[in-house]
Amino acid sequence: MNHFLDIHKTDAKDLHRIIETAKLTKNARHDKPKAALDAELPLKDKMVALIFEKPSTRTRVSFDVGVRQMGGQTMVLSGADMQLGHGETIADTARVLSRYVDMIMIRTFEEQTLLEMAEYASVPVINGLTNRTHPCQIMADILTYEEHRGPIKGKKVVWLGDGNNVCASFIHAAGQFEFDMTFAGPEPLDPEMGFVEEARAKGSSVEIVRDAEEAVVGADLIVTDTWVSMHDPASARERRHNQLRPYRVDRRLMAMANPDALFMHCLPAHRGDEVTNSVMDGPQSVIFDEAENRLHAQKAIMRWCVE
Numbered sequence: 001m002n003h004f005l006d007i008h009k010t011d012a013k014d015l016h017r018i019i020e021t022a023k024l025t026k027n028a029r030h031d032k033p034k035a036a037l038d039a040e041l042p043l044k045d046k047m048v049a050l051i052f053e054k055p056s057t058r059t060r061v062s063f064d065v066g067v068r069q070m071g072g073q074t075m076v077l078s079g080a081d082m083q084l085g086h087g088e089t090i091a092d093t094a095r096v097l098s099r100y101v102d103m104i105m106i107r108t109f110e111e112q113t114l115l116e117m118a119e120y121a122s123v124p125v126i127n128g129l130t131n132r133t134h135p136c137q138i139m140a141d142i143l144t145y146e147e148h149r150g151p152i153k154g155k156k157v158v159w160l161g162d163g164n165n166v167c168a169s170f171i172h173a174a175g176q177f178e179f180d181m182t183f184a185g186p187e188p189l190d191p192e193m194g195f196v197e198e199a200r201a202k203g204s205s206v207e208i209v210r211d212a213e214e215a216v217v218g219a220d221l222i223v224t225d226t227w228v229s230m231h232d233p234a235s236a237r238e239r240r241h242n243q244l245r246p247y248r249v250d251r252r253l254m255a256m257a258n259p260d261a262l263f264m265h266c267l268p269a270h271r272g273d274e275v276t277n278s279v280m281d282g283p284q285s286v287i288f289d290e291a292e293n294r295l296h297a298q299k300a301i302m303r304w305c306v307e
């Protein structure tokens with residue numbers, strides 16, 4: 001049994017294997033009806049708890065559909081409605097849930113909640129986003145890049161904007177999948193330096209720059225995300241918007257990247273803030289393939305978890 005907690009904590013060989021499995025199982029479904037079972041059912045007779053302490057559209061639906069396609073059943077739980085939100089310890093919750101279910105996916109605030117869940121659960125635990133990282137998203141993004149352009153190894157990924165949880169998992173992936181990364185954003189919103197140094201130690205060149213135009217030169221992939229994440233206080237909105245406006249992805253910036261550069265956004269997007277409609281809906285955008293690939297990448301992750 002394996003937990004899937006973060007990209008930098010998962011063996012690179014396993015990460016590559018998960019991506020290859022996702023490609024195969026996605027292709028094997030072709031145009032099967034969405035509720036049709038897969039040919040192989042690695043979650044047959046298994047029950048999966050999907051816990052959300054924050055809102056979600058993609059994570060919630062893609063995990064739910066994915067479990068069912070692999071023969072399992074799900075229960076979607078809101079953190080606020082559980083005793084977890086009323087003082088029961090994470091450790092006790094983890095031990096209790098392990099008596100009922102075969103796998104736990106949790107979207108939470110503090111990373112500590114995820115780590116304690118994994119420590120005390122006797123079933124696999126999957127990170128469905130914390131304030132600090134969002135590994136399932138980036139596995140879907142790698143799958144999406146490789147489907148469109150081949151191996152991501154050696155490519156240049158440029159992140160524009162907030163050095164947030166999604167950015168952190170991209171930096172982890174740079175180290176594990178051996179691509180280069182440039183972060184362009186305002187200094188107060190830099191990604192965690194520990195993550196940057198770890199990726200550099202694995203041989204990835206991770207650059208931090210302040211100028212968006214300088215950053216995108218030679219880019220194979222341009223990525224951005226919301227300027228205000230779910231864990232950011234609403235009071236920070238105006239300050240963040242002022243800090244991040246120079247990093248909005250528009251057609252002019254896209255035109256400075258490599259001609260075959262792709263654009264990604266994990267969604268939900270705030271059209272007109274971090275990215276313009278012309279980029280979101282433009283020919284380089286693969287945002288809906290990314291969203292679809294959450295399903296296929298997570299199915300491969302869950303399969304690996306129960307191996």
Ligand code: CP
Binds near residue numbers: 056057058059129267
């Ligand atoms: N990208 C992503 O995780 O979307 P949701 O918040 O809708 O799950």
Ligand code: NVA
Binds near residue numbers: 166225228231
């Ligand atoms: N950075 C965003 C990602 C949402 C999927 C957030 O944490 O709100």
